[in-house]
Amino acid sequence: METLSAKPGTRNESAIPKPPKKRKQGFWKSVVQQKYLYLMSLPFVIWLFVFNYLPIWGWTMAFQNYKPAKSFTDQKWVGFKNFVELFQDERFYLVLRNTLAMSLMGLVVGFIVPIAFAVFLNELRGKHFKRTVQTVSYLPHFVSWVVVAGIITKMLSRDGGVVNDILLSLNIINEPIQFMAEGKWFWGIVTASDMWKETGWNAIIYLAAITGIDKELYEAARVDGAGRFRQIWNITLPGIRTTISVLLIMSIGHLIGIGFEKQFQLSNSLVTDYSEVLDLYALNYGINIGRFSYGTAISMFTSVVSIILLLLANGIMKKTTKESIM
Incomplete structure (x- = not known):
């Protein structure tokens, strides 16, 4: 009987055992195996649902003539009446x-300055001095806006304010300026105050991203004769591009939902036309006078526009830089 033998240099593929196919792990089996991780995340999931998703049910108030004394089934439905009143109110467009204006100024300053500050700290050579500067810079983040507003008001005061005293001593102005009483200064004051308070804190995440850059890249750049600015431009900034993109997308998502703490604390009756923002408008013209449905419509408008801006920013960033948060 003739036997077949494999030629030299060839292999009998049928004789090679194939690796067993990996079975897809079931969801519940994964839950059982990682039960402790799921249990650790359960409190956060519950918190997220209770404080972020459950309140969405309250959006139904925007389509009702809500009365607190009545049950949900007894409320009168008015459709889009509250939104029509909102878009017909001239005050709404002033507040918008x-x-x-303040959100765009805060976006530009609050985005560029922390990056520059983080790069500056990274370039410092003295460790003790670097840590001291970093600690001092982020401490204002923990100061209440009530205290910050008091400090800013005192510094900009017409009588004995540090800013006016410096400007007078340098002969830049001839008489003290009433910074807190003129609306044209308010947006700049809010932006500068927020920059002083949050720059150090916002720079922490950029510093963490910079520490993850391979140090050998800097050594190779120095060997090639690259100076500090060339290393920053070609290594540091590209190395934290993903972090910059993600934080930029999230900042754009909060473009009109900027809160009202800063404006509320720094405002007064003389600058109301420049200080009132959407959240403060919802509080004053909705909650304070009992127009709960109207206030809900304002808040709903803010949330929907924020979601749209977030999706647009994410889509544009995904197409241009291939970076995305979803």
Whole structure:
């Protein structure tokens, strides 16, 4: 009987055992195996549901003439009446202008300055001095806006304010300026105050990203004769591009939902037309006078626009830089 033998240099593929196919692990089996991780995340999931998703049910108030004494089934439904009143109110567009102006100024300053500050700290050579500067810079983050507003008001005061005293001593002005009584200064004051308070804190995440850059890249750049600025431009900034992109997308998502703490604390009756933002408008013209449905419509408008801006920013960033948060 003739036998077949494999030629030299060839292998009998049928004789090679194939690796067993990996079975897809079931969801519940994964839960059982990682039960402790799921149990650790359960409190956060419950907190997220209770404080972020459950309140969405309250959006139904925007389509009702809500009365606190009545049950849900007894409320009168008015459709889009509250939104029609909102878009017909001239005050709404004034408030929207203030919100967009302060948010855009805060976005530009609050985005560029922390990056520059983080790069500056990274370039410092003295460890003790570097840690001291970093600690001092982020301490204002923990100071209440009530205290910050008091400090800013005192510094900008017409009588004995540090800023006016410096400007007078340098002969830049001839008489003290009433910074807190003129609306044209308010947006700049809020932006500068927020920059002083949050720059150090916002720079921490950029510093963490910079520490993850391979040090050998800097050594190779120095061997090639690259100076500090060339290393920053070609290594440091590209190395933290993902972090910059993610934080930029999230900042754009909060473009009109900027809160009202800063504006509320620094405002007064003389600058109301420049200080009132959407959240403060919802509080004053909704909750304070009992127009709960109207206030809900304002808040709903803010949330929906924020979601749209977030999706647009994410889509544009995904197409241009291939970076995305979803």
